[in-house]
Amino acid sequence: MVAKKDILNSLSEQQFREEVLIPLLKRMGFENVRLHHGPEEYGKDITYRQPSPLGATYYAVVAKVGDIMGRSSGKPTNLLMTIKEQVQQAFSMPITDVTNDQGNKVAVNQVVVWTTGRISGNAESQIADGLDPRF
DSSP: OOOHHHHHHHSOHHHIIIIIIHHHHHHTTOEEEEEOOSTTOTTOSEEEEEOOTTOOEEEEEEEESSOBOOOSSSSOOHHHHHHHHHHHHHHHSOEEOTTSTTOOEEOOOEEEEEESSOBOHHHHHHHHHTSOTTO
């Protein structure tokens, strides 16, 4: 029997986004689940919206396959540097809210780093602590 983790780790990032994350987010009931991967994604592989009586929350997903590790000494890995840059971009570049005909630009409220593997505590700290204080 093949373990679910092995199946997830065998996927490409495109398959992970399109065959796992997007259907999962839609099934969970989130609105406006949209793929943004490409040259103008600005760090956002996927965006979605969660309605609330107090106002909607807008999310961006940075999706990766495999483990995300931070080194305990020396420079962070290239993957970690890329993720940190993508998270920063996702917060700094607005998205278009397509829930109405006006297409208003809105800020991303939350960024989720989603991976098929694990995120080390060191990597998590480097991503969160490296954010611009405005976010």
